[in-house]
Amino acid sequence: MKRITRQLAFYLCLVAIWQVISDLHIWPPYLFPSPGSVLEALQTGFADRSFLIGIGISLKRIAVGYGLSVLLGIGLGFLIAASEFLEATLGGLVLSLQSLPSLCWLPLAVLWFGLSEKAIIFVVVMGSLLSVTINTQAGVRHVPKIYLMAGRNLGARGLLLFLYVLLPASQPHLVSGLKQGWAFAWRSLISGEMIFVSLGLGHLLMMGRDLNDMSQVVAVMAIIMAIGHIVDRLLFERLENRIRHKWGLVGAA
Amino acid sequence: MSEIPAGPGWSQNKLRLQNVSRTFQTPRGPLTALEDISLEIQEGEFLCVVGPSGCGKSTLLNLIAGLDRPTSGDIWKDSAPVDGPGTDRIVIFQELGLFPWLTVLENVEFGLRMQGVSKAQRREQSRRYLRMVHLSSFESSYVHQLSGGMKQRVALARSLVTEPDVLLMDEPFAALDAQTRDLLHEEMERIWAETRKTIVFVTHNVREAVRLGGRVIVLSFRPGRIKSQFTITLPRPRHLEDPELALTAREVLAQLKEEINKAVEEEFRHEENH
Numbered sequence: 001m002k003r004i005t006r007q008l009a010f011y012l013c014l015v016a017i018w019q020v021i022s023d024l025h026i027w028p029p030y031l032f033p034s035p036g037s038v039l040e041a042l043q044t045g046f047a048d049r050s051f052l053i054g055i056g057i058s059l060k061r062i063a064v065g066y067g068l069s070v071l072l073g074i075g076l077g078f079l080i081a082a083s084e085f086l087e088a089t090l091g092g093l094v095l096s097l098q099s100l101p102s103l104c105w106l107p108l109a110v111l112w113f114g115l116s117e118k119a120i121i122f123v124v125v126m127g128s129l130l131s132v133t134i135n136t137q138a139g140v141r142h143v144p145k146i147y148l149m150a151g152r153n154l155g156a157r158g159l160l161l162f163l164y165v166l167l168p169a170s171q172p173h174l175v176s177g178l179k180q181g182w183a184f185a186w187r188s189l190i191s192g193e194m195i196f197v198s199l200g201l202g203h204l205l206m207m208g209r210d211l212n213d214m215s216q217v218v219a220v221m222a223i224i225m226a227i228g229h230i231v232d233r234l235l236f237e238r239l240e241n242r243i244r245h246k247w248g249l250v251g252a253a
Numbered sequence: 254m255s256e257i258p259a260g261p262g263w264s265q266n267k268l269r270l271q272n273v274s275r276t277f278q279t280p281r282g283p284l285t286a287l288e289d290i291s292l293e294i295q296e297g298e299f300l301c302v303v304g305p306s307g308c309g310k311s312t313l314l315n316l317i318a319g320l321d322r323p324t325s326g327d328i329w330k331d332s333a334p335v336d337g338p339g340t341d342r343i344v345i346f347q348e349l350g351l352f353p354w355l356t357v358l359e360n361v362e363f364g365l366r367m368q369g370v371s372k373a374q375r376r377e378q379s380r381r382y383l384r385m386v387h388l389s390s391f392e393s394s395y396v397h398q399l400s401g402g403m404k405q406r407v408a409l410a411r412s413l414v415t416e417p418d419v420l421l422m423d424e425p426f427a428a429l430d431a432q433t434r435d436l437l438h439e440e441m442e443r444i445w446a447e448t449r450k451t452i453v454f455v456t457h458n459v460r461e462a463v464r465l466g467g468r469v470i471v472l473s474f475r476p477g478r479i480k481s482q483f484t485i486t487l488p489r490p491r492h493l494e495d496p497e498l499a500l501t502a503r504e505v506l507a508q509l510k511e512e513i514n515k516a517v518e519e520e521f522r523h524e525e526n527h
Contacts, residue, residue, distance in 0.1 A: 149320055150350030154364040154415065155340045164367070168354040247353040248397020 033215040038222070041208075041215035050204065051223065058189060058200040059227075061117070065124030066185040070178060073129045077136020077177075078162075091137065094130050102127030102188040106195060120192050120200075127188025128181040135177020139170030171243055179236040186228050266329075267419060267451040268294040268317060273326035274476075275312050286312045288476035290326070294453065296418075299445055301466030302455045303509055305516040309477030310455040311347070314421040317453065318344045330419065340364055342419040343412040347427060349404055351396045357407050358383065358392035364415035375414075382410040385444065402433035406440070413448065422454045426461065438464055442489055459509060463502045464491050471505060474512040475519070481508050 015035050022034035029037065045051035080086045080094070105126045109119040143166060151165035193202025201224055208216030243249075270292040276285045286309035294300055304310050315321040316328060319338040328335040330342065343364075351360050358379055365375035383389050386406035396404060405425055412420060426434045442465065445452060456462050462469045463485060473480040483505055491498050 144348075144350075146346060146348045146350040147352065149344075150346065150352075151363075152320060152338050153318060153344050154411070155338070155367040156363075160367055164363075165352070168352070171354060243354075246395050248395065 030212055030214055033218055037215040038218045041213070041219040042222070045204075045216065045219060051220075054199060054201045054204040054220075055223065055227070058193065058202070061120060061124065061193075061200065062185055062189050065121040065189065066128060066182060068121070069125050069128040069132055069181055069185060072125070073132025073177070073181060074136050074174070076129075077133045078140060078166075080133065081137045081140035087137075094133050097126075098130040098134060100126075102184070103191050103195070106192060110196075115196070115198065120189070120196055120198070123192040123196075124185050124189045128185035131184055132177045132181040135173050135180060136170065139173025139177065140166065142173060143169040172247065172249070175236065175239050175243060179232070179240070182231060182236065183228070186224075186231075190224055265295050266293045267296040267298070267331065268292075268453075269329040270317075271327045271329070273316060273323045273328060275309065275316060275321065276324045285476035287316075287323075288478050290477070290479060292470070292479065294451060296451055297449045299452045299454065299465060299467045301462035301469045302453065302472060303457060303459055303462045303469060303505065304472030304477060305474045305509070305513045306457065307516060308472045308474050308512065310457075310472060311423050313472075313477070314344055314423050314453065314455055317419070318342050318421055320344070340368070340415040341417050342421060343415065343417040344421040344423060345408050345412050345425050347424045349408045349425075351404060351407055351411070353396050356393050356395060357388060357399070360396065360407055361411045361414050363411060368415070379410070379414055382414045385413070385447075386410045386440065400433075401429050402437060405429065405437055409441075409444070413444070413450075417450070419451045419453070422452065424456050425454075427456070427458070434461070439490065441465065446489075457509075459502050459506045460493055463498055463505060464493060469501075469505055471508045471512070474515045480512065 019035050022029070022032055026032070033041075042051070076090075076094075080091050102123050105123050106119070109122040113119040113122060147165055147169045148161065151161050156165055189200070190202045190205075193200040194206050196202075201220055205217055205220040205224075208214065208220060270290050273287060273290040273292075274285065275287045276283050278284075290313065302310055302313065312321065316323055317330075317335065319335050319342065335342075352363070355363070358376070361379040361383060362375045365378060370378070380389065380392070383392055386409055388403060388406055388410065391399065391403065396407070399407065408425070426437055429437065438461070444450075454462075454465060463483075466485060469483045469485065471480045471482075472478065483501060485498075485501055487495065487498055493499065493502070
C-alpha cells in the first residue's frame with residue numbers, strides 16, 4: 001500500500017512538472033503538448049476506437065511472434081546446449097546475430113514475405129528468438145551436475161530426465177530469457193510497425209507525426225509503455241518471484 | 254569368468270567387486286582413483302569405507318551405483334553384472350541433490366514417479382517413508398526451508414521409497430553439527446534394523462565408521478586400494494566411550510593417519526612444483 005502511494009505521488013509530481021513547463025509556453029503547443037491535450041487525445045482515440053483497434057492488432061502480432069520465439073528459442077537453446085558441436089558453431093552464430101537490431105531484418109522480410117503480416121512477425125521473431133535461445137542455453141549449462149546425477153540415480157532417463165530434471169532445473173534462467181525476449185519482441189514490433197506502416201500502435205504513432213499532432217504521438221507512447229510495463233509486472237515479475245520464493249533464492253520474505 | 258560359482262557363502266553376497274580399477278584422464282595425465290579393488294559385501298551388511306580426501310571413496314560408490322564405469326574389473330549385484338544405474342542401488346550424495354523446485358513430498362515421490370507408479374499409490378508410499386524419518390508435517394515445505402539434518406532425512410526417505418536393496422551413502426553427515434549427526438546415527442541404525450538394507454557408507458570420520466559399521470575398510474591414498482579391514486561385532490547401539498570400541502577406533506585411525514600423511518606430503522610436493 002505504501003509503495004503504491006509513493007508511486008502515485010511520484011507520477012502526480014511528474015505530471016505537475018510537465019503541466020508547469022507547458023504553461024510557461026517556452027515551446028508552442030504543437031511541439032510540446034500539455035498533459036490535458038494528451039489526455040484529450042487518449043479520450044478521442046479510445047472514443048473513435050482507433051486506439052483499441054491499434055492495440056488489438058499489435059497484441060495479436062506480439063502473441064504470434066513472441067509465441068513462436070518462445071517455442072523455437074527454448075527448443076534451439078536445449079539443442080545447442082546438448083551438443084558441443086552445435087555450441088561451437090550455431091552458438092557462436094546466435095551470439096553474433098543477437099548484436100543485430102531486429103529492424104535490420106525488415107528489408108529482407110519485405111522482400112521475402114511482401115508487405116504482409118508475415119514480414120512483421122518475422123521481424124518480431126528475429127528480435128526476441130535469440131535472447132530466449134541464449135538464456136535457455138545458459139540455463140542448461142548452469143544446472144548443477146548433482147541434479148542430473150540424482151535424477152539418473154532415481155531412475156530418470158532420456159525424455160523423463162529432460163522433462164522432470166533438466167527443464168525445471170533451468171527454470172530461473174529460462175524465465176529471465178522469456179522476460180528479456182518479451183522486451184525485445186515488443187520493441188521490435190513497435191519499431192517495425194512505425195516503418196512498415198500497417199495499422200498497429202507503431203502506425204498510430206507515425207500517423208500522429210504526419211498530422212503534426214504531438215498529443216497523439218505522446219498518447220500512443222504512453223500506451224506502448226503501459227502495455228510493456230503491465231505485462232512485465234503482471235506476468236514476468238510474478239513468475240520470477242514465485243520461482244525465487246520456491247527455490248529460496250530470496251531471503252525468507 | 255562369467256560362470257557364477259555356486260556355494261552357500263557366495264549366494265549371500267549382495268555385491269561383489271572383482272579387480273575393479275578406475276583411471277581418470279586429467280590435464281596432468283592419467284590419475285588412478287581406484288586400483289584393484291576386490292570386495293564382497295553380504296546382504297544386510299553395514300559396511301563403512303574410510304580414507305583420506307581424494308582416495309576414490311566417492312568413485313567407488315558411483316561405480317557400484319552404475320553412474321560411472323570401471324576402467325577394468327567387474328561389479329556384480331546379486332548374480333547380475335552392474336550395467337548402468339538402477340533403483341535397486343541408490344546413492345545419497347554428499348550434496349544430496351534434492352530438487353529445489355519440488356516440495357518435500359514431491360522430492361520423496363520422484364523415484365516412484367519415474368517408475369510410473371500411480372499418484373495415489375506413490376503418495377501413500379512416500380508418506381510412509383516421511384513418517385519413518387519423522388518429517389510428516391513438512392511434506393509441503395520446499396527444500397530451502399529445512400535445516401541441514403532435515404534435508405538429510407528427506408534424502409534418506411527419497412532413497413528408501415523405491416525400496417532399493419543397496420543404499421550407497423557418500424559422507425552424508427559430514428556437513429552437520431555433532432548433535433544432529435548423533436541423532437541421525439541413531440535414526441540410521443534404526444532404519445537399517447527395520448529395513449535390513451545393505452549399506453555402503455563412505456566417511457572420513459573414524460568415530461562415525463566404528464559407531465555404525467559392521468565392517469570398516471580403510472582405503473589408501475592414490476591409488477585407492479584396500480589397505481586394511483576391521484570387523485566390529487560389538488552390540489548396538491554402540492557408545493564411543495566403550496573401551497573396546499575406542500580401541501578399534503584408535504587402530505583404524507592409525508591406519509588412516511598413514512594415508513592422510515601421504516596425502517599431505519603429496520600436496521606439499523605439488524606446491525613446491527608450482
